[in-house]
Amino acid sequence: MLWLLRLLFIGIFASMSGLIVWASLQQPIFGIPAEVTGNPWFIATLFDAYFAFITFWVFVAWKEPTLGARILWFITVILWGNFAMAVYMLVELFRIDHINRLREVFTVQREGRLRLPLGFVLAGVAAYALGAGPLSS
Secondary structure, eight states: OHHHHHHHHHHHHHHHHHHHHHHHHHSOGGGOOHHHHTOHHHHHHHHHHHHHHHHHHHHHHHHOOSHHHHHHHHHHHHHHTHHHHHHHHHHHHHHOSSGGGHHHHHHOOOOOOOHHHHHHHHHHHHHHHHHSOOSOO
């Protein structure tokens, strides 16, 4: 079961990595046509995704007891979504060595880590800035 969970999040990480690169090469993030961004299903799906990100972040905020780590992980999850969530879960899942310790992933608070989420925030800001393309057409 532990390897299944690890493989699940490795798959999400790999899929999101490929999708992010592919989408970035196809079109700047701020170049999404108005007929897409104004579509009610696009809006509903976007809200659904971000509510899920916030829900996951509540779990992370409980696990990360320092305010700095909580803030950085919030920005990271909002910028990177499922990519960041998969990385967080992989870090937690590779901290344990046996399925009998899975409880630790969900019930043990960790010392606030700042380097990983800070790196994500900086990379996310850079990626959005580089991938934005011209803001006016």
